[in-house]
Amino acid sequence: MRNIAVIFGGRTVEHDISILTGLHAAMHVEGARVHLVYLNRENKMSTGRCLADIDFHMNAVKRAKRCWFAEGHLHRGGRKTKIDAVLNCCHGGVGENGELAGYFKVAGIPITSCDYISAANMQSKIRTREILSAVGFKQPKYFVVDRDCKPSAHFVNVAGTPRNDLDFPVIVKPDTLGSSIGISVARNEEELRGALELVFEMDSRAIVEEFFEDIEEVNCSAMRAMNDVKVSSCERIDTKREFLDYESKYLDAGSGFIKKGREIEEQKDYSEIKELTRRAYELFGACGVVRADFMIKGETVYLNEINTIPGFLAYHLWVRAGIPYALMLEMLIKQAIADAELSKSVKTVFKSDILAKNRGLVR
Numbered sequence: 309m310r311n312i313a314v315i316f317g318g319r320t321v322e323h324d325i326s327i328l329t330g331l332h333a334a335m336h337v338e339g340a341r342v343h344l345v346y347l348n349r350e351n352k353m354s355t356g357r358c359l360a361d362i363d364f365h366m367n368a369v370k371r372a373k374r375c376w377f378a379e380g381h382l383h384r385g386g387r388k389t390k391i392d393a394v395l396n397c398c399h400g401g402v403g404e405n406g407e408l409a410g411y412f413k414v415a416g417i418p419i420t421s422c423d424y425i426s427a428a429n430m431q432s433k434i435r436t437r438e439i440l441s442a443v444g445f446k447q448p449k450y451f452v453v454d455r456d457c458k459p460s461a462h463f464v465n466v467a468g469t470p471r472n473d474l475d476f477p478v479i480v481k482p483d484t485l486g487s488s489i490g491i492s493v494a495r496n497e498e499e500l501r502g503a504l505e506l507v508f509e510m511d512s513r514a515i516v517e518e519f520f521e522d523i524e525e526v527n528c529s530a531m532r533a534m535n536d537v538k539v540s541s542c543e544r545i546d547t548k549r550e551f552l553d554y555e556s557k558y559l560d561a562g563s564g565f566i567k568k569g570r571e572i573e574e575q576k577d578y579s580e581i582k583e584l585t586r587r588a589y590e591l592f593g594a595c596g597v598v599r600a601d602f603m604i605k606g607e608t609v610y611l612n613e614i615n616t617i618p619g620f621l622a623y624h625l626w627v628r629a630g631i632p633y634a635l636m637l638e639m640l641i642k643q644a645i646a647d648a649e650l651s652k653s654v655k656t657v658f659k660s661d662i663l664a665k666n667r668g669l670v671r
Contacts (some may be wrong), residue, residue: 320401
């Protein structure tokens with residue numbers, strides 16, 4: 309029987325959401341021994357059965373065992389367990405920016421998420437805008453503000469829109485955070501300064517974009533399985549707020565994951581959105597499951613952002629597409645293991661006499 313490590317948490321403002329995603333996913337892994345691995349707010353790892361208790365994460369009344377990974381194994385104390393794959397459920401931080409993928413690459417363990425290059429590109433809203441714009445994806449007008457810049461000196465990213473060409477209202481976002489945390493709508497300069505101050509409490513860069521009112525928001529997920537990029541059902545976001553904020557996603561009983569009733573309309577033609585999702589997945593060289601978030605204004609479709617570790621792994625989109633959660637996780641795990649096996653065939657040894665000829669340099 310395979311051993312699967314489910315990792316969640318981390319030093320990120322999305323820490324608590326990650327716990328829910330990880331514990332929920334672990335309940336649906338079938339045909340394997342599941343090892344829960346918790347990253348605390350200092351990115352220190354621990355494992356143990358107590359991690360399955362939600363009260364542990366709220367009160368920390370029990371102690372979990374410190375652990376680490378190396379040479380294909382999970383190590384805790386004097387024991388070690390061979391791990392076949394890691395199911396990455398860490399939103400934001402090292403889990404989503406590619407650093408965790410790099411760690412497990414060195415540890416020799418497959419992981420069900422993007423590699424460090426594609427993850428870093430998609431974690432940055434600014435870099436995502438630049439890459440998508442370069443190949444013709446429709447993008448909102450935007451400019452970039454660095455934390456080190458004075459509020460009166462909004463220096464513009466080379467790929468952005470000149471500051472004077474963007475009228476109020478604008479939407480202000482942290483560059484690398486997800487779950488709509490730190491996002492504000494600003495309708496004048498005073499509100500813009502306040503929104504930037506909020507962003508810079510959490511991130512070093514802000515992206516300021518034109519704000520679209522009366523838009524349709526649609527999400528779609530993609531993953532690679534059996535070496536083929538598959539696309540899920542689409543969902544139309546149903547919210548009365550200006551944008552889908554944290555409360556709408558996770559806390560509002562009338563929407564989001566609590567209700568699980570955000571409208572999914574397969575009778576409507578979302579073929580363009582599905583094709584754009586597939587193209588973006590391939591463009592960034594993604595792995596694992598991602599969720600692409602779109603805005604539709606009139607006849608124009610904008611790809612807003614791509615989430616490499618979406619909330620609850622976007623399982624609801626796949627269930628509606630006829631793929632049960634357990635099967636979806638199995639597909640992710642199998643693909644991660646297959647990718648790792650393929651990477652072993654890459655040549656990493658080059659024989660030369662460079663050491664013998666240059667021994668004098670280190671004597």
